[in-house]
Amino acid sequence: MALDLAPVLSRVEGDFDGAVSRLCDFLRIPSVGTDPAYDAETKRCAEWLAAQLRDIGMEASVRPTPGQPVVVAHDTSAPEGAPHLLYYGHYDVQPADPLELWETPPFEPSLVEGPRGTRVVARGAVDDKGQVMTIVEALRAWKAEHGRLPCRVTVFVEGEEESSSRNLVPFLEANRDELKADVCVISDTNMLGVDEPAITYMLRGMVYNEVTLHGPAVDLHSGMYGGAVPNPINELCRILGQLHDGQGRVQVPGFYDDVQEIAEEEARAWQQIAFDEKAFLASVGLDRSVGEEGRTVLERVWSRPTCDVNGIWGGYQGEGSKTVIAAKASAKLSCRLVPNQDPQKIRAGLRRFFEERTPPGCRIEVTEMGAGAAIRVPTDSPWLAGARRGIEDAFGKPPAMIGCGGSIPVAAAMQRVLGLDTLLVGFGLDDDRVHSPNEKFELACYRKGIRTHAAMLLRMAEAQR
Incomplete structure (x- = not known):
């Protein structure tokens, strides 16, 4: 029997306050994986996340590594032959220093009104706890509404991303068979605006x-x-x-x-992106860009x-x-x-x-x-087509195809060790103050992130068929 997306999205809306509450619980745990003084809290955070995944019916466990533990969860409720998605994220966060620059305590999440509505302010709000929870809450809505998922799912969340993922590759190699999938999905990137979705296909x-x-x-x-x-x-x-x-x-x-220079077709597509260079610079107190001469800002941060x-x-x-x-x-x-x-x-x-x-x-x-090496994701795969349709379900418009100046080393590791391409569908914004005091995540982005992942689960299953 075909699964219906509409009631799942309705459940997302009806339980959104609960989703915000659970995110705040996640953010209260100071999982500073880079600092040994926080080791106990970091391990507690992994246990908390595993418990959430078990609560929605997944087989979840916390696995030790020589450093911080990883969380692995599986759901095989989808019909035989359904595609298998591997979701990756990280629960560790950057240190909160300098503490005196925070307007509210970094590990006491605050709901604050801003120009785009309510935002949650805390360390890890967008990098990456809030984005991880968009996935968890989408899975929760599907399981609560239909009792099963459209796709087979593995969730893999590490605790050392902010310290170069030093134990990631050995774990992938040791658990290669268990982590087999058709494609990897990561939410640790940005959109172009709160109503401007994007798929990142290039990472430095x-x-x-x-x-x-x-x-x-x-x-x-x-x-x-x-x-x-x-x-x-x-x-x-x-x-x-x-x-x-x-x-x-x-x-x-x-x-x-x-x-290599980007292709002419890419250059034309980038020129059509509604990128406000002045606003981009003004958000960090600057009025001009510097860098390699003869290059636009987008070229400098995406392809140079x-x-x-x-x-x-x-x-x-x-x-x-x-x-x-x-x-x-x-x-x-x-x-x-x-x-x-x-x-x-x-x-x-x-x-x-x-x-x-x-x-x-x-x-x-x-x-x-x-x-870690840079990556470039194929733009003609059925998985990317499914992601595009899911994003359109949530936003009412197709996503832009963008690059990203940041680095997510796991994407290259997934390709090298597991042979998986990665879909980078994130919901952050340029002004989220990642790694800085007063890091935040707009609740509008959190809501649309949950809706997007809920829709993508169905559209990815359809894309394979």
């Missing part, structure tokens, strides 16, 4: 390194030694200042060797590689003065990569860049902290 990859320039054996008095010995802070700043040329291009050896210094430190940083030449200085760097760039080739180029510029008497140390 990343290489993350920490560099330390060592100089004198100990900190030195700047009066007795200044001008006579290398100053690691001065020298590291000089090297970092050479990362880009006057046109904004990265000067790491071989950096652009494998970078970058290299950025994410942190720099050395020497005395306390109150008052201390005239010291530090023994060492350090910086953290991230390179966002585009399709066809090899993360290991870029990493080797970075090492060569710093080694060639290390001054006499100093030593450079490069620590590798994570790497």
